[in-house]
Amino acid sequence: MAGSAPGTGLLACGLHALPALGSAWRLATALEKSASRTFCPSPRTARGFDYGARPSARRRSAKKKGPDQALGRSRGGFSTKIHAATIDENCGVALHLTAGGAHDGRQFECLYDSLAPDNVLEAAALDKGYDADRIRERLAYDGIEPVIPPISSRSQKLPYDKERYRGRNRIERFFNKLKQFRRIATRYDKLRVTFFAAVCLVTAFIIVKNS
Numbered sequence: 001m002a003g004s005a006p007g008t009g010l011l012a013c014g015l016h017a018l019p020a021l022g023s024a025w026r027l028a029t030a031l032e033k034s035a036s037r038t039f040c041p042s043p044r045t046a047r048g049f050d051y052g053a054r055p056s057a058r059r060r061s062a063k064k065k066g067p068d069q070a071l072g073r074s075r076g077g078f079s080t081k082i083h084a085a086t087i088d089e090n091c092g093v094a095l096h097l098t099a100g101g102a103h104d105g106r107q108f109e110c111l112y113d114s115l116a117p118d119n120v121l122e123a124a125a126l127d128k129g130y131d132a133d134r135i136r137e138r139l140a141y142d143g144i145e146p147v148i149p150p151i152s153s154r155s156q157k158l159p160y161d162k163e164r165y166r167g168r169n170r171i172e173r174f175f176n177k178l179k180q181f182r183r184i185a186t187r188y189d190k191l192r193v194t195f196f197a198a199v200c201l202v203t204a205f206i207i208v209k210n211s
Contacts, residue, residue: 068192073101080187082178082199083107085115089173090210092203093119097196104129112138123147123161125168177206 071080079100086092094114096107108130123145126135131151136158139146147165150158179185181202189195 069190071099080192080195082175083111084171084174085111086171086174087119089170089177091207092174095196095199095203097192097199105132105135108132108135108138123164125165127168174206178202 077100081098081100081102083096083098083104084092085094093116094111096110096114098107104127108126121144124139125147128149128151131148131154136146136148145161145164147161147168148158149160149165178199183189183198184202187195189198
């Protein structure tokens with residue numbers, strides 16, 4: 001050869017020194033062992049090339065799951081559920097977004113902890129989906145009367161102020177005003193964060209408009 005070719009180093013990489021030439025079968029055996037060590041590496045030596053190239057299980061699951069869209073199955077179909085706490089039909093004070101199949105009662109703590117400290121309440125009218133002992137105890141501890149109709153599975157029916165519970169229709173009117181905005185009613189936004197931002201913006205608009 002007139003000069004060393006650029007690929008010669010790659011081709012020779014991993015070859016081992018051969019023993020002194022002897023009989024034909026010794027030379028063949030040495031070449032066979034050298035080739036097996038060079039071109040058939042063990043999983044340990046090939047970890048960085050093959051096995052190590054795979055992403056971790058956490059990264060694979062996150063990539064498969066995709067971004068949070070707050071969508072889930074419910075009686076109404078594949079939808080998103082808006083949880084809200086309001087003073088009246090014009091003033092929403094706390095908002096929370098979940099998939100359509102989320103249980104209402106499990107979102108109480110998130111809504112209640114989002115209330116401003118200056119929101120002093122005498123009573124809280126909630127749907128029967130919030131009928132749980134922990135919710136009643138939390139409200140009573142803060143001096144708030146729980147106005148919650150008992151669910152049918154309760155062995156002992158708890159009394160509640162039916163006159164005050166009639167005022168819960170105000171939150172239904174609040175949701176009706178939200179749905180007057182087409183972007184909320186049909187959900188144009190794909191991601192949870194963008195749709196939740198739109199809900200907050202519309203809520204602020206309702207407050208300003210009716211103040």
